[in-house]
Structure formats: structure tokens, C-alpha cells
Amino acid sequence: MIEEFTQQETKAPFNMALNTLERLGYILSQIRAVSIDPNLPDSTKQKMKVSLVRQFFVQSSPLLDEKVVEKYQNDFLTLKPKTQKVAVRNSGSVKITDVERVVFDRDLEDKLDLLLLSIQRELQKEKYFMPPKKDVGRAVGSFG
Numbered sequence: 001m002i003e004e005f006t007q008q009e010t011k012a013p014f015n016m017a018l019n020t021l022e023r024l025g026y027i028l029s030q031i032r033a034v035s036i037d038p039n040l041p042d043s044t045k046q047k048m049k050v051s052l053v054r055q056f057f058v059q060s061s062p063l064l065d066e067k068v069v070e071k072y073q074n075d076f077l078t079l080k081p082k083t084q085k086v087a088v089r090n091s092g093s094v095k096i097t098d099v100e101r102v103v104f105d106r107d108l109e110d111k112l113d114l115l116l117l118s119i120q121r122e123l124q125k126e127k128y129f130m131p132p133k134k135d136v137g138r139a140v141g142s143f144g
Contacts, residue, residue: 020063021128027056031116042104046112047081053112054079060119068122075115082108 034040034048057076061069082105085096 017063017128020059023059024056024123027052027059031056043081043102046104046109047102049112050079050081050108053116056116057119060123063126063128064119064122065126072115072119079108079112079115081105 031049031052034045034052037045040048054076057072081102083100084103086099086101087094087096089095
């Protein structure tokens with residue numbers, strides 16, 4: 001009975017890690033799908049990508065070292081799509097309204113990609129993602 005409980009206890013973290021990796025894979029698939037969708041305007045893609053990248057960080061945080069989470073949490077949690085106030089023409093004059101619309105920002109796009117890359121590298125350091133091609137032989141040899 002105690003042996004069975006110990007076995008279940010050791011399987012739980014492994015199962016949680018597997019489930020988390022499946023969720024992360026799904027989020028990466030969603031990011032790819034949004035990024036290549038030709039029917040969406042760039043500003044809409046970016047707005048969706050901001051949410052997905054933030055979720056990627058939140059979902060990956062249980063697998064990361066606490067120091068890594070603390071290092072990146074402000075970068076991720078402050079990510080927001082860029083907005084711009086809408087201007088309205090009225091009888092020759094232009095008036096800026098309180099209405100805002102999302103606009104595409106190349107710098108934000110680069111930041112999203114770099115943050116996503118950084119977290120994937122951190123997960124790779126923790127051995128959750130596959131090692132680079134040049135290290136595969138070493139990783140396979142270390143299982144025995």
C-alpha cells in the first residue's frame with residue numbers, strides 16, 4: 001500500500017510536467033496559426049499574439065526555476081498591444097477622440113519573439129524541450 005502511494009506520488013509531477021508541455025505545444029501552435037493567417041490584419045494578429053505569449057509564460061512558470069520567473073515576470077505581465085487614439089474629421093477640423101484602436105508595432109513584435117525565444121531556451125536548459133541537433137547524441141547516450 002505504501003509502495004503504491006509512493007509510486008503515484010512520483011508519477012504526479014511527471015504527469016503534470018507532461019500536461020504542461022502539451023499545453024505549451026498547443027499555445028505555440030496557436031501562435032504559429034495566428035502569425036500566418038492571411039485573413040487577419042497585422043494589428044489583430046499582434047493583439048492575439050500578445051495574449052498567447054503571456055499565456056505561454058504563465059503556463060510555463062511551474063516548470064521554470066523561481067529566479068527565472070522573477071527575472072521575466074515584469075516583461076511578460078506588462079506586455080500590451082500598442083494603441084492609438086482615433087481622430088475624427090468634422091467640417092474641416094480634426095478632433096482626437098477617447099476611442100483607441102490597436103495598431104501594429106514592429107518593436108513589440110520583435111520583443112514578443114525575443115521573450116518567447118528566451119523562455120523556450122530556459123525550458124531547454126531545464127531539459128523540458130529537445131536539445132539542439134548537435135547535442136542529441138549526448139542526450140540519448142545519457143538515458144542509459
